Amino acid sequence: MSKKAVALMLVLLLVGMMFAGCAQKEEPAPAAPEATTEEPTAPEATTETPEPAEPMVMGMITDTGGLGDQSFNDSAWLGLEKVEQDFGIERQVLESQSADDYMPNLVSFAEEQVNLIYGVGFLFDESMKTVADKFPDQKFAIIDSSGLEKDNVAEIVFAENEGSFLVGVIAGLKTETNVIGFIGGMKFPLIEKFEYGFKAGVKSVNPDAEVIVNYADSFEDSAKGKEIALVQHQAGADVIFHAAGGVGAGLIEAAKEEGFWAIGVDQDQSHLAPENVLCSMMKRVDVGVYKVAQSVIDGTFESGTIVFDAKNDGVGYSDLAGNLTDDLKAAADKYLEAIKAGTFAVPATEAEFDAFVAPAL
Amino acid sequence: MQMQRESKIKIAIDNIKFPLLAIVFSFIIGAFFIIWTGNNPGVAYVELFSGSLGTVSRFGETMLKTTPLIFTGLAVGFGYRCGLFNIGVEGQYILGTVFTISAGWIFRDLPGSILPVVLLIAGALGGAIWAFIPGILKAKRGVNEVIITIMLNYTALYIANYVVRAVLNPSILQGTEKKAYSVMIPEQGRLTMLTEIMPSFGYSSVNTGIFIAIIMAIITWFILFKTTLGYEVRSVGFNPYASEYGGISIAKNITLAMVISGALAGLAGAVMITGLTYKVDMASGMPGYGFDGIAVALVGKNHPIGILASAFLFGILKNGERKMQIAGIPKEVIGIIQSIIIIFIAAEAIGSYWPAIKRKLTGKKEEEVKAS
Numbered sequence: 001m002s003k004k005a006v007a008l009m010l011v012l013l014l015v016g017m018m019f020a021g022c023a024q025k026e027e028p029a030p031a032a033p034e035a036t037t038e039e040p041t042a043p044e045a046t047t048e049t050p051e052p053a054e055p056m057v058m059g060m061i062t063d064t065g066g067l068g069d070q071s072f073n074d075s076a077w078l079g080l081e082k083v084e085q086d087f088g089i090e091r092q093v094l095e096s097q098s099a100d101d102y103m104p105n106l107v108s109f110a111e112e113q114v115n116l117i118y119g120v121g122f123l124f125d126e127s128m129k130t131v132a133d134k135f136p137d138q139k140f141a142i143i144d145s146s147g148l149e150k151d152n153v154a155e156i157v158f159a160e161n162e163g164s165f166l167v168g169v170i171a172g173l174k175t176e177t178n179v180i181g182f183i184g185g186m187k188f189p190l191i192e193k194f195e196y197g198f199k200a201g202v203k204s205v206n207p208d209a210e211v212i213v214n215y216a217d218s219f220e221d222s223a224k225g226k227e228i229a230l231v232q233h234q235a236g237a238d239v240i241f242h243a244a245g246g247v248g249a250g251l252i253e254a255a256k257e258e259g260f261w262a263i264g265v266d267q268d269q270s271h272l273a274p275e276n277v278l279c280s281m282m283k284r285v286d287v288g289v290y291k292v293a294q295s296v297i298d299g300t301f302e303s304g305t306i307v308f309d310a311k312n313d314g315v316g317y318s319d320l321a322g323n324l325t326d327d328l329k330a331a332a333d334k335y336l337e338a339i340k341a342g343t344f345a346v347p348a349t350e351a352e353f354d355a356f357v358a359p360a361l
Numbered sequence: 362m363q364m365q366r367e368s369k370i371k372i373a374i375d376n377i378k379f380p381l382l383a384i385v386f387s388f389i390i391g392a393f394f395i396i397w398t399g400n401n402p403g404v405a406y407v408e409l410f411s412g413s414l415g416t417v418s419r420f421g422e423t424m425l426k427t428t429p430l431i432f433t434g435l436a437v438g439f440g441y442r443c444g445l446f447n448i449g450v451e452g453q454y455i456l457g458t459v460f461t462i463s464a465g466w467i468f469r470d471l472p473g474s475i476l477p478v479v480l481l482i483a484g485a486l487g488g489a490i491w492a493f494i495p496g497i498l499k500a501k502r503g504v505n506e507v508i509i510t511i512m513l514n515y516t517a518l519y520i521a522n523y524v525v526r527a528v529l530n531p532s533i534l535q536g537t538e539k540k541a542y543s544v545m546i547p548e549q550g551r552l553t554m555l556t557e558i559m560p561s562f563g564y565s566s567v568n569t570g571i572f573i574a575i576i577m578a579i580i581t582w583f584i585l586f587k588t589t590l591g592y593e594v595r596s597v598g599f600n601p602y603a604s605e606y607g608g609i610s611i612a613k614n615i616t617l618a619m620v621i622s623g624a625l626a627g628l629a630g631a632v633m634i635t636g637l638t639y640k641v642d643m644a645s646g647m648p649g650y651g652f653d654g655i656a657v658a659l660v661g662k663n664h665p666i667g668i669l670a671s672a673f674l675f676g677i678l679k680n681g682e683r684k685m686q687i688a689g690i691p692k693e694v695i696g697i698i699q700s701i702i703i704i705f706i707a708a709e710a711i712g713s714y715w716p717a718i719k720r721k722l723t724g725k726k727e728e729e730v731k732a733s
Contacts, residue, residue, distance in 0.1 A: 059687075064646060094686050097679075098649055099642045100633060104422055107564045108683045123541065123642060134564060186643055187526060188541035217522060218645040 056089040056116075058293060059109035061102070063121035065219055066095045071245045071266040072285060076120045076143065079289030087297050089115075103127040110135040116296045118143065118289060122190060128153060139301055141292045143285060144190055146305040154295075155305040156288035160190070160281075161197030161348040162339050163315030164243070166332045167263050167281045168201020170317065171239040172209055173328055174261060174278060181232035181240035183225060183251055184215040189349070191215075194243035194265070194281075196353040197346050204358040205331065212237055216247045225250025233260055239278065241265070252277060261323075270321035279319040287314060310339045334361055376667070380660055383705035384674065391698040400690050409695075412684025413677040421555060421565025425637065427676030428567075429454075431574040432629030433654025434672050435581050436488075436622045438663040442585060443618035444598040449495060449510025451651030452517035453488035453623040457630025459521050460487025462529055462641050465546040465634075473549030480550050481573070481631045488627015489620045491517060496619025500612035506619070514647060522643050529641070543641040552636040568636035575669065577625065582665035584621075594618045626651065656703050675699070 060080055062073040080091045092114065094105045102124050109117045110131060117138065119128050122145035132140055132150040141154040148155060171180050182198055184191045199211050212235055214228045225247035229240055233254065240255070241263040242248040248265060255262035255276040264270065264280030288308050295301045308314020317332060324332075339346060344359040392402035413423045433450050440447035447453075464483035468476060495509040527533070529543040552569045556562035585591040596604040597614045605611050629650060634641065657675055661667030682695040 064644075092687050092689070094683060095692055099644065100637055100648070103566060103637070104425070104680075105683065107422075108687065111564065112687060126542075126640070186522070186541070186645060188643060189539045190541075192539075217519060220645060 056087070056297065057092060057112070057114040058083065058089055058116045058118070058296075059092045059094065059112070059114040060118040060120060060289075061105045061109070061124070062093065062095045063123055064096055064098060065245055067093065069219070069246050070249065070269075073120055075267055075283075075285040076118065076289050079286030080118070080293065082286065082290055083293040083297075087293075089293070089297070099123060103131060106131040106140075107134075110138045113138070115139065116141060116293060116301075118292075120285075121145075139296060141289075143288065151303050153303055154292050154301065156285075156292060157305055157307055158283050158285075158288070159307065159309035159315055159346070159348075160193040160243070160283060161200075161346045162310040163281045163283060163317065164194045164197035164241070165201035165204075165339070165346045166310075166317045166336055167241055167279060168198040168203075169205050169332050169335050170201075170279055170324065170328050171198070171241060171261075171263060172202035172204070172206035173331055175206065175209055175239050177236045177238045178206070178209045179236035179238065180209055180211045181229065181235075181237035182211055182213045183228050183232075183240065183242040183244050183247065184213065185219040185244035185247060186217055187215045191243050192350065193348045194241075196348060196350060198241055200347050200353055200356050200358075201335070203356070204335070207358065216244050218247055219245035220247070222246055222248075222250035222253070226254045229254035229262075230258065233258055239263065241281070243281075268318040268320045270319070270323070274321040275323075277321060278323050279317050282316045282318045284308060284314050310336060376662060376664070379709050380662070380667075380671070380702075380706060383660075383702050383709075386705055387698050387701035390701050391694060394697050395690060395694055398691055398694065400688075404688065405685055405690050405694070408684040408688045408690070409681035410677070411681075413681035416563070417559075417561045418563030418565045419680070421562040421567035423673075423676045423680040424571045425565065425567040425676075426679045427672050428570045428574050428636070429629045429633055429650045430653055430657050430672035430675050431578055431669060432625050432632065433650045434657030434661055434668040435578060435665060436625035436629070436651075437654045437658035438661065438665065438668050439581060439585070439594075439625060440618055440622040441658060441663045442598045443594045443614060444601065445499070445615065445618055445622070446507050447492070447495075447510055447619065447622045447626075448507055448655070449492060449513050449651070450622070450626040450654050451647045451649075452510065452514035453491045453626035454630045454648065454651050455514075455517040455521050456491040457484040457488040457627025458634050458641050459517075459524055459630075460484055460627065461631040461634045462543050462546065463524075465550055466529060466534065466544050469547045469550075471550075476547070476550040477552060477635060480546065480635050481628060484631020484634070485624040485628045488630065489624040492619045492623020492626070493616065496616040496623075499619070500615040514651070518644065518647060521641060525641050525643050541643045546635055546639045550635060551639060552632070566637055570632035570636035573628075573632055577628065578665045578669050581625070585665065590617070626654075656699065659703060659706055 058080060060076060065073050067073055067077060083089055084091050094108065096102055096105055106117060106119065106127055117140050119142045121143060124142050125145045125148060128140055128142050129148055129150065132153050136152060139152055141156060142148065143156045146155045146157050180202055182195055184195055195213060202209050202211055212232050214232065216224045216228060218224055225244060229251040232240055239261045240251055242251045243265050252262045252269065252272045256273045261278040262276055264277050266283045268280045270277040270280060310316060338344060338359065338361055347353040347356045395402040395405045412419060414420050433454065436450045437447055461480050461484040464480050468479050471479060491513060494513060495506045498504040498509055499506045525543045530540060531537045531544050532539040534544050555567045556565060585595065593609045593614050596609055597611055601611045653675060657668055657671045660671035678695050678699060682692055686692050
């Protein structure tokens with residue numbers, strides 16, 4: 001009986017060997033894997049940078065969404081890729097499987113003494129506070145969180161409400177049914193900034209329009225995004241904005257099938273459905289990541305909060321597919337200039353939204 | 362007496378032999394995958410083991426990863442001994458964390474000598490209540506526990522998110538700005554970090570929870586093999602109808618096994634909250650300990666001592682994965698190794714059914730021959 005089992009194992013092993021063997025032949029590139037893995041820094045250091053000094057290493061820790069989320073984490077990773085190209089640093093990544101991984105992941109990089117550690121997401125705040133105290137000489141950066149008050153932590157935050165306001169203006173003018181949808185990931189303050197900024201934008205140009213708000217309670221479940229989008233569309237919504245990471249893929253798919261407008265978030269998402277993504281609200285996480293990395297390389301790293309807003313083009317809107325008419329662009333740009341000039345403040349919370357009076361421009 | 366002893370050792374060796382073989386084989390196959398990704402398996406495995414066992418501090422981190430897996434492995438294993446497939450460990454874990462954090466707020470003025478105990482009991486209670494639902498439904502109405510527990514996982518997740526947002530949020534209880542996590546457990550309710558007792562644990566967050574886990578494994582072993590309750594539970598697991606004929610109540614034992622399984626899962630949540638995170642985060646997905654617990658129980662052959670060992674193995678893999686990732690090896694490789702271990706263990710089950718399958722197949726052939 002157990003002999004049979006061992007035999008079965010051996011067969012599986014052989015199959016595995018063949019599999020691995022074939023793969024190796026297909027790909028001649030990793031024929032010298034030892035050289036690349038054992039000393040990955042050596043060739044880069046001699047060929048790319050003028051001095052043979054060791055390249056800087058920067059580590060990034062993703063939240064549980066991980067790489068490949070088409071939004072937040074990918075955007076940060078893209079920023080670090082640009083730093084790698086421009087300055088010849090080495091970038092490393094640790095993906096967190098659950099919230100319990102944040103602290104150990106931070107410690108792992110800190111023990112490696114990398115030059116800068118990014119925590120992607122505000123959920124890192126408590127663990128980063130603790131680890132920043134334990135490693136006072138280590139430089140950290142956190143995205144979407146402020147008020148940590150540590151001398152070695154740079155805080156990158158965005159005025160998501162301002163960018164959302166602009167796409168709200170566009171949605172308010174574009175809608176024909178006067179019903180607009182919003183899909184949030186999870187109802188916490190960060191996503192509420194999107195919600196109330198967006199609603200304020202709609203209200204400014206189209207006070208009669210109704211905004212249907214739904215939360216998916218997920219940043220990954222695209223099937224749910226599609227379901228919510230279809231329900232909102234049935235309720236009359238013809239323009240739907242999302243701030244829900246991977247959930248938005250479902251919205252865009254629904255928009256494609258049913259032929260209504262979706263508004264993308266974080267990155268320009270028009271490549272997903274050029275005919276149905278009206279525009280995208282841009283949150284330049286990559287720019288934020290790049291700026292802080294640059295400051296470490298220059299030796300000008302400073303702790304404290306760096307705000308990326310409309311003024312420094314940290315947030316805005318993008319229309320690579322060219323779906324916006326000149327009128328819409330003009331309207332959005334008018335409000336953009338007013339926000340930049342500080343003519344009015346864009347609400348970020350429910351209380352601020354309730355008190356918000358549409359500016360007369 | 363002598364003979365009995367020898368046979369016991371032989372049984373133990375027989376039981377250990379196969380998982381060990383499976384582990385060795387999966388590492389060998391894993392090596393091919395590492396080569397396939399263009400990396401050196403030697404380097405990868407050195408990183409894996411030095412990353413998880415290389416220093417006292419890293420060993421501590423491995424123990425930290427092992428802690429919840431022991432509990433969830435025991436939870437799944439205990440249910441399985443009664444013939445129950447508790448996929449709801451995930452949800453019971455989540456509810457355990459919610460109960461713990463609620464108790465932490467309600468009893469925040471209790472002194473440090475009692476509070477941790479109260480919190481652990483609260484967590485176990487949360488898990489037990491959540492497991493009681495599928496338990497009683499299965500016992501009284503014969504409802505399939507697999508489906509109910511899967512559904513209850515999501516219910517638990519959304520309950521937790523709601524409670525964190527609308528009930529236990531620091532913005533409501535402490536008047537801060539809105540947060541995506543609950544209030545914190547008071548200082549005196551937290552488990553002690555081992556590094557406070559032994560500084561050589563360095564930056565590792567391993568805490569006394571690991572001892573609680575080991576003690577629970579021993580208690581579970583005692584319940585299963587040395588008490589009437591355990592005998593009855595196992596008896597129902599082997600053959601419910603024969604047990605009932607012998608005077609053992611199926612309904613009672615199914616409910617009880619489920620509740621104990623849930624209590625162990627809830628305890629995992631309580632230990633993680635009081636030992637590591639001190640709060641509950643709003644989460645968009647399952648923490649994953651419950652599902653890993655199924656694998657741990659499977660590799661540990663549903664025996665508490667085996668579960669201790671297999672949880673440790675999974676702890677090594679999960680913690681060493683960090684160093685492997687830093688060395689540029691994709692984290693998926695560890696997932697592949699874990700899966701292969703499970704496939705091999707499952708293959709053993711196929712192996713033991715093989716004679717019966719063969720008999721059926723050949724039997725059919727003979728009939729065909731006769732018919733022609």
